[in-house]
Amino acid sequence: MRVSDFDYDLPQELIAQFPTPRRRDSRLLVVDPGSGGVAHRTFPDICESLVPGDLVVANDTRVIRGRFFATKPTGGRVEILIERVLAPDRVLAWLRSSRKPKPGTLLSVDGSVDGSADGGGGFVVRSRREELFELEIAGTDGVERLIERAGAVPLPPYIRRAADDGDTERYQTVYARRPGAVAAPTAGLHFDETLLAALARRGVEIAHVTLHVGAGTFAPLRGESVQSHALHCEWVEVSAAVCEAIARTRARGGRVVSVGTTTLRALESAAAGGEVRPMRGETELFIYPGYEFRCVDVLLTNFHLPRSSLLLLVCAFGGTGAVLGAYREAVTRRYRFFSYGDAMLLERAGPAA
Numbered sequence: 364m365r366v367s368d369f370d371y372d373l374p375q376e377l378i379a380q381f382p383t384p385r386r387r388d389s390r391l392l393v394v395d396p397g398s399g400g401v402a403h404r405t406f407p408d409i410c411e412s413l414v415p416g417d418l419v420v421a422n423d424t425r426v427i428r429g430r431f432f433a434t435k436p437t438g439g440r441v442e443i444l445i446e447r448v449l450a451p452d453r454v455l456a457w458l459r460s461s462r463k464p465k466p467g468t469l470l471s472v473d474g475s476v477d478g479s480a481d482g483g484g485g486f487v488v489r490s491r492r493e494e495l496f497e498l499e500i501a502g503t504d505g506v507e508r509l510i511e512r513a514g515a516v517p518l519p520p521y522i523r524r525a526a527d528d529g530d531t532e533r534y535q536t537v538y539a540r541r542p543g544a545v546a547a548p549t550a551g552l553h554f555d556e557t558l559l560a561a562l563a564r565r566g567v568e569i570a571h572v573t574l575h576v577g578a579g580t581f582a583p584l585r586g587e588s589v590q591s592h593a594l595h596c597e598w599v600e601v602s603a604a605v606c607e608a609i610a611r612t613r614a615r616g617g618r619v620v621s622v623g624t625t626t627l628r629a630l631e632s633a634a635a636g637g638e639v640r641p642m643r644g645e646t647e648l649f650i651y652p653g654y655e656f657r658c659v660d661v662l663l664t665n666f667h668l669p670r671s672s673l674l675l676l677v678c679a680f681g682g683t684g685a686v687l688g689a690y691r692e693a694v695t696r697r698y699r700f701f702s703y704g705d706a707m708l709l710e711r712a713g714p715a716a
Contacts, residue, residue: 415566
């Protein structure tokens with residue numbers, strides 16, 4: 364299986380640079396599971412696609428202010444993007460600079476030259492883990508305080524502007540509650556409280572899992588062989604309550620609806636043994652065509668980057684031909700793509716185990 368099989372042409376002007384005026388103002392492309400045909404809807408129409416007895420599962424991770432701009436002792440600039448918090452004083456991060464700093468290098472934030480809290484604080488490089496770096500907080504700040512005081516909203520690299528005050532709210536789901544992600548679970552950005560209440564009144568149950576999305580979600584697939592690629596680990600929790608909700612849904616003949624690829628990966632990781640069980644730990648589950656789904660029946664997702672692991676996941680779920688055909692239709696109809704873009708809804712192409 365080749366990475367180039369999952370490519371498509373996307374005009375740059377279709378990459379959404381700002382959110383819609385209201386969360387619910389996005390469009391919704393509904394893919395027919397039999398024919399592969401599509402229907403063009405608005406996002407509130409999702410209420411018509413879900414029926415009483417369905418279970419909607421969403422990712423309640425909360426995006427942290429995980430981007431920093433720092434200075435090395437030589438004066439060189441470094442962009443820091445936290446991948447995950449390891450301890451109250453340590454993080455794992457991606458670094459972008461002309462030269463990668465060596466262990467022991469102080470990366471000063473907010474003009475600090477000594478790592479003191481008064482000067483703004485910063486990080487000290489402790490070690491390198493392949494592409495990532497382990498950093499220790501310099502000075503008296505802990506990770507949480509430094510993030511809140513000096514960090515910026517980590518917008519994806521394809522959004523060609525600096526984060527503003529509006530992103531603090533809109534690059535976050537309305538149900539986000541567990542800090543730890545550095546990228547939003549973007550399929551959930553379309554929901555507002557009114558829509559969630561409408562689903563509940565319709566008899567649709569709602570549950571939450573947690574997967575702290577890492578910046579690795581934007582990492583390109585390297586090489587041409589799909590099977591040779593590996594994903595970075597992400598922290599996930601699927602509670603016993605969620606497992607019980609899924610069992611109730613199966614018993615009443617309802618469907619498990621995943622809000623986004625991160626929720627799907629969390630649920631399928633918990634179902635790796637064949638049955639969904641409580642899980643708390645790390646996952647590096649890489650889903651591509653040929654994967655046998657065990658839990659999720661319906662997927663709500665945004666449109667993803669060409670040649671990306673997330674596009675492969677969606678193709679595995681809905682069928683490569685149907686999904687890539689839907690993408691071509693979305694381009695023709697001028698849908699908005701990626702994190703602040705529009706959404707699509709599709710059913711699983713094959714039966715669950």
